[in-house]
Amino acid sequence: MKYSVFLGALTGAGLAAGAVAAGTLDDVKARGKVNCGTNTGLVGFAAPDANGEWQGFDVALCRAVAAAVLGDHSAVEFVSTTGRTRFTALASGEIDLLVRNTTWTFTRDVDLKFTFVGVNYYDGQGFMVPKSLGVTSAKELDGATICIQTGTTTELNLADFFRTNNISYEPVPIETNAEGQQQYLAGACDAYTTDISGLAATRATFEDPTAHVILPEIVSKEPLGPLVRHGDDEWADVVRWTLFALIAAEEYGVTSANIDELVANPASNPEISRLLGTEGDLGPMLGLSVDWAVKAIKAGGNYGELFEKFIGQNTPIGLPRGLNAQWTDGGLLYAPPFR
Amino acid sequence: MTMMTAPPKQTFRVGMLIHDTRYRSLTIQIVVLSAAMLMAAWLINNTIQNLAVLGKPISFGFLSSAAQYDINQMLVSYTNQDTHLRAAFVGLLNTLLVAVLGCALATVLGVLIGVLRLSKNWLVARLMTAYVEIFRNVPVLLWIVFAMAILIETLPTPRDFRGEEATASMLLGDSIAITNRGVYIPEPLFSRSLGDLPLPGAVAISLDLVAILALLAGGLAASAAIRRRAERIQNATGKRPATWHLRLGVIVLPQAALLAALGFHLGYPELRGFNFQGGIHLRNSLLALWLALSFYTAAFIAEIVRAGILAIDRGQTEAAAALGLRPGRIMRLVILPQALRVIIPPLISQYLNLTKNSSLAIAVGYMDITGTLGGITLNQTGRELECVLLLMLVYLAISLIISAVMNWYNARVRLVER
Numbered sequence: 001m002k003y004s005v006f007l008g009a010l011t012g013a014g015l016a017a018g019a020v021a022a023g024t025l026d027d028v029k030a031r032g033k034v035n036c037g038t039n040t041g042l043v044g045f046a047a048p049d050a051n052g053e054w055q056g057f058d059v060a061l062c063r064a065v066a067a068a069v070l071g072d073h074s075a076v077e078f079v080s081t082t083g084r085t086r087f088t089a090l091a092s093g094e095i096d097l098l099v100r101n102t103t104w105t106f107t108r109d110v111d112l113k114f115t116f117v118g119v120n121y122y123d124g125q126g127f128m129v130p131k132s133l134g135v136t137s138a139k140e141l142d143g144a145t146i147c148i149q150t151g152t153t154t155e156l157n158l159a160d161f162f163r164t165n166n167i168s169y170e171p172v173p174i175e176t177n178a179e180g181q182q183q184y185l186a187g188a189c190d191a192y193t194t195d196i197s198g199l200a201a202t203r204a205t206f207e208d209p210t211a212h213v214i215l216p217e218i219v220s221k222e223p224l225g226p227l228v229r230h231g232d233d234e235w236a237d238v239v240r241w242t243l244f245a246l247i248a249a250e251e252y253g254v255t256s257a258n259i260d261e262l263v264a265n266p267a268s269n270p271e272i273s274r275l276l277g278t279e280g281d282l283g284p285m286l287g288l289s290v291d292w293a294v295k296a297i298k299a300g301g302n303y304g305e306l307f308e309k310f311i312g313q314n315t316p317i318g319l320p321r322g323l324n325a326q327w328t329d330g331g332l333l334y335a336p337p338f339r
Numbered sequence: 340m341t342m343m344t345a346p347p348k349q350t351f352r353v354g355m356l357i358h359d360t361r362y363r364s365l366t367i368q369i370v371v372l373s374a375a376m377l378m379a380a381w382l383i384n385n386t387i388q389n390l391a392v393l394g395k396p397i398s399f400g401f402l403s404s405a406a407q408y409d410i411n412q413m414l415v416s417y418t419n420q421d422t423h424l425r426a427a428f429v430g431l432l433n434t435l436l437v438a439v440l441g442c443a444l445a446t447v448l449g450v451l452i453g454v455l456r457l458s459k460n461w462l463v464a465r466l467m468t469a470y471v472e473i474f475r476n477v478p479v480l481l482w483i484v485f486a487m488a489i490l491i492e493t494l495p496t497p498r499d500f501r502g503e504e505a506t507a508s509m510l511l512g513d514s515i516a517i518t519n520r521g522v523y524i525p526e527p528l529f530s531r532s533l534g535d536l537p538l539p540g541a542v543a544i545s546l547d548l549v550a551i552l553a554l555l556a557g558g559l560a561a562s563a564a565i566r567r568r569a570e571r572i573q574n575a576t577g578k579r580p581a582t583w584h585l586r587l588g589v590i591v592l593p594q595a596a597l598l599a600a601l602g603f604h605l606g607y608p609e610l611r612g613f614n615f616q617g618g619i620h621l622r623n624s625l626l627a628l629w630l631a632l633s634f635y636t637a638a639f640i641a642e643i644v645r646a647g648i649l650a651i652d653r654g655q656t657e658a659a660a661a662l663g664l665r666p667g668r669i670m671r672l673v674i675l676p677q678a679l680r681v682i683i684p685p686l687i688s689q690y691l692n693l694t695k696n697s698s699l700a701i702a703v704g705y706m707d708i709t710g711t712l713g714g715i716t717l718n719q720t721g722r723e724l725e726c727v728l729l730l731m732l733v734y735l736a737i738s739l740i741i742s743a744v745m746n747w748y749n750a751r752v753r754l755v756e757r
Contacts, residue, residue, distance in 0.1 A: 084718050091393070091723070112721035113394050133498075143612040145520055150704070151718035159409045159419040170520075170614065171409050172624075173704040173715075182488075187496030188519045188623065190613045230394070 036062035073299035117240035124218035249302035430711030449640025523608035530602030558590035647678035
């Protein structure tokens with residue numbers, strides 16, 4: 001008798017477990033929190049500040065999504081993931097979206113069953129070496145020991161680069177950026193390779209950043225973007241259009257400073273009105289409130305504001321806009337129309 | 340006249356399955372077994388269904404596609420164009436390498452420390468106690484990371500060996516370089532090599548090594564024959580002829596002749612470009628993992644050895660001493676052979692532990708099978724379930740093999756009961 005009850009409970013649990021697949025948006029609303037996968041610590045992109053609050057360019061996107069969906073930019077549970085654990089965390093449902101300097105590639109999109117919803121930073125892989133080494137080009141790194149984060153596209157690019165240039169190297173696999181930094185600074189590897197933004201961010205934390213150079217070669221295309229599980233289009237749309245809202249806001253000159261004014265006195269530009277929800281009902285189409293984009297932009301600012309605040313020229317990381325400028329300024333950022 | 344009455348015939352009722360002690364245990368076993376099987380079936384079914392929903396049905400096809408990543412420590416040839424299966428094999432060999440090295444060093448250290456801990460010398464005994472308590476009471480992962488940090492932070496970089504004002508220099512006549520990227524030692528080279536013997540699976544075995552090992556085995560067999568002859572003479576006459584020079588000779592002389600014939604010489608490491616080139620490169624990751632695993636496990640083995648020795652009755656020592664044996668010989672000839680019976684079974688578990696603990700290699704970037712198959716391959720192909728299943732099978736197989744070998748050895752040293 002007891003056993004049949006037990007088995008019945010099991011069956012019930014089984015049915016419940018089977019229904020977990022879809023409806024991330026509903027799950028997030030019910031939970032009241034967005035579970036966002038980020039880096040274990042990469043200053044400028046995702047790292048806890050002195051108060052233990054997560055800060056950074058990637059983190060800001062998580063907060064914007066939380067603000068758009070739940071109206072509260074602090075309703076985010078940050079889950080730090082390594083290069084190796086990030087995809088498992090997303091596939092298993094531990095996190096709702098992954099914003100962790102993750103390169104959009106064919107196999108990740110198609111074979112690993114994820115959906116990349118856009119690009120929040122156009123990057124490329126580079127090499128950092130101590131100035132004292134006297135190396136000026138990555139092609140001079142024949143026989144060098146190179147530290148590399150394992151489980152990343154950089155690992156494959158590195159193998160390709162050295163194979164095509166027919167030179168040899170010794171890879172030292174490391175798990176996190178902090179480990180790489182330690183080994184690199186101790187001289188256990190001659191060069192450290194990862195995305196150039198990551199190199200700049202890492203260099204900014206060194207005692208003497210000027211003693212290290214980033215070599216001119218960019219050996220790969222690394223479009224970094226947020227991704228969600230494959231097959232949940234409603235949720236993918238929410239994340240995608242939140243990113244586009246931030247990008248469009250910069251294009252139309254909507255900032256966290258003037259947004260309240262623009263909402264109160266709807267401007268002449270109908271595109272802005274539709275974006276801010278003072279005209280039309282784009283928000284409800286996404287399953288969100290009318291002022292979803294207002295909340296997302298107010299969470300930290302538009303794309304340009306976030307860039308300048310966390311990784312721009314005036315920060316220790318000091319990255320130029322480069323490819324990440326608006327299309328109107330010759331960059332690659334181009335948000336589709338809000339209509 | 341009495342009448343035999345037949346015992347009342349009991350009819351079987353369903354309720355007896357629970358209330359009758361004759362059936363109850365059977366009933367419970369059947370129910371629990373079916374519940375366990377149902378549970379397993381449900382788990383497997385659920386997994387397969389969920390994977391199908393995700394669009395990732397179980398498949399091992401990825402093993403034959405190109406791995407595209409590089410591995411620093413390779414015992415067999417491998418390039419980034421080889422398959423994931425090959426990469427897993429390279430990782431497996433690295434796992435076995437650190438496991439074998441670790442078990443060997445841990446045994447030597449463990450026996451030494453276990454014996455010394457029973458020393459009458461107060462200082463030695465206390466030092467060994469301190470060693471055991473320190474090493475076995477800190478998690479092995481911390482020892483591994485600690486060993487790595489020490490190697491990286493305290494040793495000189497290859498750059499320090501360069502130039503007029505080199506702050507570091509090579510040891511033993513420029514033959515060994517100790518750097519924070521690992522230790523470079525001379526490698527054996529043969530100018531008249533016999534070449535390689537290709538085996539199935541693109542593995543090649545050096546014929547030089549085969550020849551050396553074959554000759555060594557022959558030498559050892561000859562040496563054993565000489566010892567048996569000495570024992571026969573001792574048994575017959577009571578006098579043991581001196582044999583050490585003969586036994587040494589049959590091992591060393593043929594080896595020396597073979598090495599000369601093969602043109603044996605050493606290849607020394609030298610600083611070229613960014614790194615030392617030539618010689619054998621013992622990487623930091625290997626050294627840190629090997630030393631930390633060995634020192635940690637040695638503490639446990641020391642306790643096992645101590646327990647084994649203490650299990651032998653004191654009368655044995657006294658009897659041996661009464662026969663005139665010196666303490667060293669008492670330990671070697673009387674105590675240890677008996678203690679082995681007690682030592683071997685728990686020693687097996689320590690070997691298994693060490694081998695399984697070697698999967699912590701990723702903490703220092705040592706490319707064992709967890710690092711290749713369970714790390715990079717898993718990550719690049721996204722085949723979590725398949726990789727982890729294979730990984731579990733591999734560790735299970737390694738552990739079972741170690742157990743089988745050690746059980747065979749245990750059966751040999753077991754007390755023969757008459």
